[in-house]
Amino acid sequence: MKIKPEKLADSLKLEKLPIYWISSDEHLLVQEAADLVRTHFKNKDFTEREVFNVDKDFKWDQFIHAINNLSLFSEKKVFDLRIRNAKLDQDGKSAIEAFLDHKNPDLVLLIRGPKLESAHINSKWFKTHLPYIALVQIWPVNRKELKNWLSQRLIKEGINADRDALQLLSDKVEGNLLAAIQEIEKLKLLSNTQGQSITLNAKTTMQVIADNSRYDVYNLIDSALLGESARCLKILTSLKGEGIYPLIILGAITRELRSLLHLIEQKEQGQSISAIIQSNRVWFNRKEAVTKALKRSNSKDSWKMLSRARKIDQAIKGMSPVNPWDEISSLILELSGQNISNLAYVN
Numbered sequence: 001m002k003i004k005p006e007k008l009a010d011s012l013k014l015e016k017l018p019i020y021w022i023s024s025d026e027h028l029l030v031q032e033a034a035d036l037v038r039t040h041f042k043n044k045d046f047t048e049r050e051v052f053n054v055d056k057d058f059k060w061d062q063f064i065h066a067i068n069n070l071s072l073f074s075e076k077k078v079f080d081l082r083i084r085n086a087k088l089d090q091d092g093k094s095a096i097e098a099f100l101d102h103k104n105p106d107l108v109l110l111i112r113g114p115k116l117e118s119a120h121i122n123s124k125w126f127k128t129h130l131p132y133i134a135l136v137q138i139w140p141v142n143r144k145e146l147k148n149w150l151s152q153r154l155i156k157e158g159i160n161a162d163r164d165a166l167q168l169l170s171d172k173v174e175g176n177l178l179a180a181i182q183e184i185e186k187l188k189l190l191s192n193t194q195g196q197s198i199t200l201n202a203k204t205t206m207q208v209i210a211d212n213s214r215y216d217v218y219n220l221i222d223s224a225l226l227g228e229s230a231r232c233l234k235i236l237t238s239l240k241g242e243g244i245y246p247l248i249i250l251g252a253i254t255r256e257l258r259s260l261l262h263l264i265e266q267k268e269q270g271q272s273i274s275a276i277i278q279s280n281r282v283w284f285n286r287k288e289a290v291t292k293a294l295k296r297s298n299s300k301d302s303w304k305m306l307s308r309a310r311k312i313d314q315a316i317k318g319m320s321p322v323n324p325w326d327e328i329s330s331l332i333l334e335l336s337g338q339n340i341s342n343l344a345y346v347n
Contacts, residue, residue, distance in 0.1 A: 253328070
């Protein structure tokens with residue numbers, strides 16, 4: 001059965017299931033949920049734990065051997081499967097079926113891995129076994145939720161942050177929850193609260209935190225669709241500083257333009273934006289970005305941007321003397337809806 005992350009603790013108290021599957025690309029939140037499961041069963045005398053790191057070279061026979069090689073007087077045990085690929089192969093599915101076939105109340109299987117796609121969850125195999133699985137899907141903390149998430153974490157440590165402090169901390173650790181936890185620990189130590197609650201302002205925050213923002217190309221694309229031109233430049237500067245090859249960024253922009261062009265053409269044929277979003281199965285967390293882009297975009301400008309992307313591709317490959325980073329800056333800002341006639345390029 002599916003369990004919301006915030007309901008996991010209550011679910012553990014109410015019912016024991018053979019398998020707990022934690023699915024997310026946010027490693028910190030996966031770790032915290034896994035720790036919650038482990039602690040619960042440790043308190044229930046599941047004192048043994050065996051860890052399996054499942055990579056492309058992993059042999060599932062190792063896991064099957066472990067669940068079959070239990071003595072009559074063995075302790076209650078948690079098997080901890082750490083998978084790198086959310087889509088199990090046939091050997092992996094068979095191994096999990098073998099675990100379920102044991103029906104041993106003294107065994108628990110904890111699976112932690114990347115985000116599960118809808119196609120996987122809706123597969124016949126997964127639906128068949130879901131009644132025996134506590135599936136915890138944890139979504140990343142997005143920008144809109146980050147300040148509230150930080151505020152709750154700070155309050156737990158006896159720190160009340162004002163609005164400016166939360167905004168500053170949010171900007172500094174965006175996309176990197178592990179860094180956020182580290183900064184909160186640092187603030188806790190430096191504040192030396194000794195059990196008393198304090199209020200944190202922006203000045204103090206600025207003095208003690210580092211810039212741990214971590215962006216990827218997808219952040220860049222979504223910011224452009226949302227029309228956040230200043231943030232686009234910030235992300236692009238970060239990606240350049242990390243040494244990301246510009247062709248990777250250009251490829252992502254080009255793919256998005258082609259996908260968006262298909263939707264724009266539907267709009268220009270008279271379809272409503274809501275109908276377009278629904279019929280093309282746009283992901284929920286991208287609906288706002290795609291909607292804003294559709295409202296301001298037209299096919300003529302989109303074709304022009306695709307033409308410009310081809311010229312940038314030539315520049316990256318040394319077939320043109322123009323600076324590809326300048327051109328990518330111009331292109332991403334144009335995608336964000338900005339007039340690029342007086343553009344300040346990324347250097």
